[in-house]
Amino acid sequence: xxxxxxxxxxxxxxxxxxxxxxxxxxxxxxxxxxxxxxxxxxxxxxxxxxxxxxxxxxxxxxxxxxxxxxxxxxxxxxxxxxxxxxxxxxxxxxxxxxxxxxxxxxxxxxxxxxxxxxxxxxxxxxxxxxxxxxxxxxxxxxxxxxxxxxxxxxxxxxxxxxxxxxxxxxxxxxxxxxxxxxxxxxxxxxxxxxxxxxxxxxxxxxxxxxxxxxxxxxxxxxxxxxxxxxxxxxxxxxxxxxxxxxxxxxxxxxxxxxxxxxxxxxxxxxxxxxxxxxxxxxxxxxxxxxxxxxxxxxxxxxxxxxxxxxxxxxxxxxxxxxxxxxxxxxxxxx
Amino acid sequence: xxxxxxxxxxxxxxxxxxxxxxxxxxxxxxxxxxxxxxxxxxxxxxxxxxxxxxxxxxxxxxxxxxxxxxxxxxxxxxxxxxxxxxxxxxxxxxxxxxxxxxxxxxxxxxxxxxxxxxxxxxxxxxxxxxxxxxxxxxxxxxxxxxxxxxxxxxxxxxxxxxxxxxxxxxxxxxxxxxxxxxxxx
Numbered sequence: 020x021x022x023x024x025x026x027x028x029x030x031x032x033x034x035x036x037x038x039x040x041x042x043x044x045x046x047x048x049x050x051x052x053x054x055x056x057x058x059x060x061x062x063x064x065x066x067x068x069x070x071x072x073x074x075x076x077x078x079x080x081x082x083x084x085x086x087x088x089x090x091x092x093x094x095x096x097x098x099x100x101x102x103x104x105x106x107x108x109x110x111x112x113x114x115x116x117x118x119x120x121x122x123x124x125x126x127x128x129x130x131x132x133x134x135x136x137x138x139x140x141x142x143x144x145x146x147x148x149x150x151x152x153x154x155x156x157x158x159x160x161x162x163x164x165x166x167x168x169x170x171x172x173x174x175x176x177x178x179x180x181x182x183x184x185x186x187x188x189x190x191x192x193x194x195x196x197x198x199x200x201x202x203x204x205x206x207x208x209x210x211x212x213x214x215x216x217x218x219x220x221x222x223x224x225x226x227x228x229x230x231x232x233x234x235x236x237x238x239x240x241x242x243x244x245x246x247x248x249x250x251x252x253x254x255x256x257x258x259x260x261x262x263x264x265x266x267x268x269x270x271x272x273x274x275x276x277x278x279x280x281x282x283x284x285x286x287x288x289x290x291x292x293x294x295x296x297x298x299x300x301x302x303x304x305x306x307x308x309x310x311x312x313x314x315x316x317x318x319x320x321x322x323x324x325x326x327x328x329x330x331x332x333x334x335x336x337x338x339x340x341x342x343x344x345x346x347x348x349x350x351x352x353x
Numbered sequence: 354x355x356x357x358x359x360x361x362x363x364x365x366x367x368x369x370x371x372x373x374x375x376x377x378x379x380x381x382x383x384x385x386x387x388x389x390x391x392x393x394x395x396x397x398x399x400x401x402x403x404x405x406x407x408x409x410x411x412x413x414x415x416x417x418x419x420x421x422x423x424x425x426x427x428x429x430x431x432x433x434x435x436x437x438x439x440x441x442x443x444x445x446x447x448x449x450x451x452x453x454x455x456x457x458x459x460x461x462x463x464x465x466x467x468x469x470x471x472x473x474x475x476x477x478x479x480x481x482x483x484x485x486x487x488x489x490x491x492x493x494x495x496x497x498x499x500x501x502x503x504x505x506x507x508x509x510x511x512x513x514x515x516x517x518x519x520x521x522x523x524x525x526x527x528x529x530x531x532x533x534x535x536x537x538x
Contacts, residue, residue: 250385253402253411258378324378325403 024082025072027164031089032068040067040096047088049080076117083138086164090140090152093169097215104210104222104342107177107196109203115175117201119143122174126151126199133191138162148173156187162185171215177202178222180215186291189268209345216277222342229266261329265322266329269339274315280344282307282334302350315339355406359446362417364462368396370416371501373533375424376435378403380457380488384424387498395511397502403433405442419445419509420517422501424455425472427464433472439477450506450517452481452528455497457488483526 032207035043036237041060044050058067081272093099123141130137136156143149151170158160165196171180193205212218216327220226252258288303296303311317318335321327327335338344357372371388373381378401385399398416407415421443427430436454443452454476458464476483484500487493504524508517 247386247389249389249397250399250401253372253400253407253415254404256408256410257403325376 023164024085027082028072028075028085029068030165031092032064032071032078032086035092036251037064039092040064043088043092043095044071046091049078049084049087050074051078054078068280082164083140086140086152086154086167090142090150093152094142094144094150097171098213101211101213102180102182102203102215102218103184104208104218105179105181105193105205106208106222107179107200107205108201110177111201111203114201117174117199119174122149122199126195126249129198130191133195134158134188136160136162138164153188153192170196171219171236172196172200173219173223176223178208178219179205179220182215209343211344212279214276214278215267220275221277221339224342226270227272229263231267231270258323261325262323264329264331265319268322268336269315269319274313274319276312277314277338278310278312280309280314280338281346283345283347285347285349314344355409356442356444357407357418357421357447358444359418359451362512364417364419365396367394367511367523368398368416369420369505369511370400370418371505372400372402372421373424374402374404374416374421374436375426376403377426377429380424380426380486380494381495383488384498384501387494388502391495391498392502395506395509397505405439407442418451420451420501420505422453422455426455427456427458427468427472428461430468433468436523437475448479448481450519450521452479453501454481454483455501455506456483456535457486457487459485460487461498470528470532473519473526473528473532477528480521480525482521482524 037060044055044058054077058070058074060067101145127139128143130139130153131229133342134155135158138152138154138156140152141149142152143297151172151174152167153170154162154164154167164182166185168181168183170192172178181192197203197205208222210218210222283305285302287301290297290301309318315338318327318338320336322329322331333340334346334348337346371463373384375381381401385401385442388399389397400415400418423436423439424432425436454472456469459469473483482504484497486497488497507513507515507520510516
């Protein structure tokens, strides 16, 4: 095992938290049962790393095995780093019938044609998602494994989720994906966040949605609090309406965890009390950013408690309706 | 205009009705639960609202409101403004001892002191008492409920020899003339 491989393994060991180490190595299945038993997981991590390095040397493991371990770790814990959503457009006739082996071959062939030194690993996860790990090199250097790109794609859906992609390799990955999935092009869905499941649920509308009804009933509470007959709410109908509108705009139950919503303004300044800025020809550029640990939950609470006025402004509800969190607002609309 | 009138309905026997008006609708629920639990001798009904005017649909079923309490959170300017606009929908008969202001977070350092000054001036101009309450702890909620119940019983006429007007002359908020030049020495 050469130095760079050892380095990759050491970095990976530092990244995996100690509690998960045993399960990860178990899933990896490149160490024999006796080897795995010989590792003492109560020791400090650096001791464990040395021991593991020695075992890998013995078994003659190489880079591709180490990267498998990394992939297993990332698949189990996908909510790190920044994930970006992309949408595939202009499906051709055979796009819905692509199946796994065809996709794998096509993707690998396309990408290696575009750039000769790449390391590609494709794995199908239990929930029908295809995980692709790409380590990029260029025409003269070997692939660099310390900054890989991960791609998640659900076959037969037009959505792709990517993390760790630099702008240098973006067009290459785009082209390979587009050709392999038999679509016409790929565009940025303008949705990004730290939580992969949240982004996926939002784009594929897999959260609990509430649809407008002609005869609205108040949303049934799961555990209705026994009401004291002496206490009565005067404006209960308003409260129910607000809650209904908030849930229609954002969803019911647990919402996907988004961290940010960014609105880039390119509109003209319009405030009559400020004479210096109003009436200029160029747009007043500004950026409004909403940040929270769970943005959709906060927005829903703002609407249901009356802090934000109802009906919900389409600027906020388009986060869920269009599945984006980056908007450019011009004078003609969003 | 749909004004809330104090004497347009008959009172109930041994009953007192209190209306809690709060823009945020948070503290009023806790206060309502505590008030109803604390009072054993008198039948207390609590009505909760976000702002005035109250909806017309409840006009028939609503009992006579003996005390209107405006809960103002000093941490939010909107809270104060909402209370101010709601005041317009009260019949002037209420301001003779049947209105009370309750502020929270008066001790909070991040609250601009001018807000408390404006609330005091408002309460003083309307001859109403101003209570400060602590809404984060159960003792704070219990104390506030206790004080509100004391004023409520007088306002509902359940305390002999005391009326709301008498009590309000004793408890109404006053503003010292030098309040605008606050200095802490």
